[in-house]
Amino acid sequence: MSQTLPLTGRTIGVTADRRGDDQQVMFGRLGAEVVLGPTISTVKLPDPALLRRRTEEIIAAPPDYVIANTGVGVRTWMAAAAEWALDGHLRDALDQSYIASRGPKATGGLGSFGLAPQWRSPTEQLGEVVEHLKVLGVSGKRVALQLHGDDCADFVADLETAGAEVTTVPVYVWEPPPDPTAAMDLIERTCAGGIDAVTFTAAPQARSLIDLAGRVGRAAELLTVLNGAVVVGCIGPVCAAGAAAVGIDDVVQPANWRLGSLVKAVAEALSRPA
Numbered sequence: 001m002s003q004t005l006p007l008t009g010r011t012i013g014v015t016a017d018r019r020g021d022d023q024q025v026m027f028g029r030l031g032a033e034v035v036l037g038p039t040i041s042t043v044k045l046p047d048p049a050l051l052r053r054r055t056e057e058i059i060a061a062p063p064d065y066v067i068a069n070t071g072v073g074v075r076t077w078m079a080a081a082a083e084w085a086l087d088g089h090l091r092d093a094l095d096q097s098y099i100a101s102r103g104p105k106a107t108g109g110l111g112s113f114g115l116a117p118q119w120r121s122p123t124e125q126l127g128e129v130v131e132h133l134k135v136l137g138v139s140g141k142r143v144a145l146q147l148h149g150d151d152c153a154d155f156v157a158d159l160e161t162a163g164a165e166v167t168t169v170p171v172y173v174w175e176p177p178p179d180p181t182a183a184m185d186l187i188e189r190t191c192a193g194g195i196d197a198v199t200f201t202a203a204p205q206a207r208s209l210i211d212l213a214g215r216v217g218r219a220a221e222l223l224t225v226l227n228g229a230v231v232v233g234c235i236g237p238v239c240a241a242g243a244a245a246v247g248i249d250d251v252v253q254p255a256n257w258r259l260g261s262l263v264k265a266v267a268e269a270l271s272r273p274a
Helices: 020-029 048-060 071-083 087-094 104-111 126-136 153-161 181-191 203-215 219-226 237-245 259-271
Strands: 011-014 033-036 041-044 065-068 098-101 142-146 165-169 172-175 197-200 231-234
Touching: 011 020, 011 181, 020 033, 020 259, 033 181, 048 071, 048 087, 048 165, 065 104, 065 126, 071 087, 071 104, 071 142, 071 172, 098 104, 098 126, 126 153, 142 153, 153 165, 181 203, 181 219, 197 203, 197 237, 197 259, 203 219, 203 237, 231 237, 231 259
Parallel strands: 011 033, 011 197, 065 098, 065 142, 142 165, 197 231
Antiparallel strands: 041 172
């Protein structure tokens, strides 16, 4: 006699572009139907000439501090440097700097390049990395900050206010999806009551989802549904703060900020008695 899977009959909306298919597999193993509706697009090397110029600046004058922000960002930067035959020079330059890593993925990216951070944020939050460097002292120091998909303007301003000279390293950006059809279908199905849970793995996904709904005059309706019967899963506190900023108030967060943990947390929330 076959056993019913815990999410049989449930439908999950996934807003991620990167690793959305991984969520589809994980939720599918639990019996759920998954609707993929990417609300952002990750564009690598949006300005290769600018990235090369920043890389050459760092090689010519290694900064006092380097912030390794994301795993995909570190690996993309190193791959681009290799294409320019600058990877060895970049490795040597970064090896002269104090490297602070935001988390295990960024640390892994550094490790694949033969580098190790002097410090890693225990909470995996960029704000904590910035505060750590401020405690060490950034006045008059040069800081290289590997950007994630947003421009990190608040963190740059925080460092500059503390007296640092900040060089940003733009390796990828988040943009609206080139074809929003799947995202708009997810919005339609959610508003119609056909989605049991929606997941976010980055704050801009939530912002873009509401922006896309606003294009067709359904932002308020969508927020009502997301703050109602739909379970909203956020991979961590930064993502949850981004959801809260656009009006999504009640979210589920895993204690361990990993994709598998997010899937488990959403499944547990859906399994609780109403």
